[in-house]
Amino acid sequence: MRSKIIFITGAMIAAVFFLSSFSLTSCSSPTAVDQTMVSSKEEIIVDVRTVAEWNNDGHADCTVNYPLDEIDSHAEELKAYKKVILVCRSGNRANTAKSQLEKAGVSNIVNLGPWQNVDCK
Numbered sequence: 001m002r003s004k005i006i007f008i009t010g011a012m013i014a015a016v017f018f019l020s021s022f023s024l025t026s027c028s029s030p031t032a033v034d035q036t037m038v039s040s041k042e043e044i045i046v047d048v049r050t051v052a053e054w055n056n057d058g059h060a061d062c063t064v065n066y067p068l069d070e071i072d073s074h075a076e077e078l079k080a081y082k083k084v085i086l087v088c089r090s091g092n093r094a095n096t097a098k099s100q101l102e103k104a105g106v107s108n109i110v111n112l113g114p115w116q117n118v119d120c121k
Helices: 002-020 051-057 068-078 092-103
Strands: 043-047 083-088 109-114
Touching (some): 068 092
């Protein structure tokens, strides 16, 4: 019995060390702002479609996903960029997001239209 407890304890410790070696930032999250997802420190490309659309219909790798119904909560973060580029399925939601962000004080916003127009240089 004692050897089982020692074995299980050792296995748990090994699992903790193994799992702690992974960084949370290495996980692919459509809403996480990662510098690899940003065109430059001066520019960000935001896809305002739903998470389901982002996951199922495709997306440009250099964009972040801030769904339209959450865009207001990202206004302060987006103020830090010199240029904010918005995309969606057709451009309509990007236009709505642009109006909301401008009211929140975000400037230099461009509606690029459909997400397929994004060029991840």
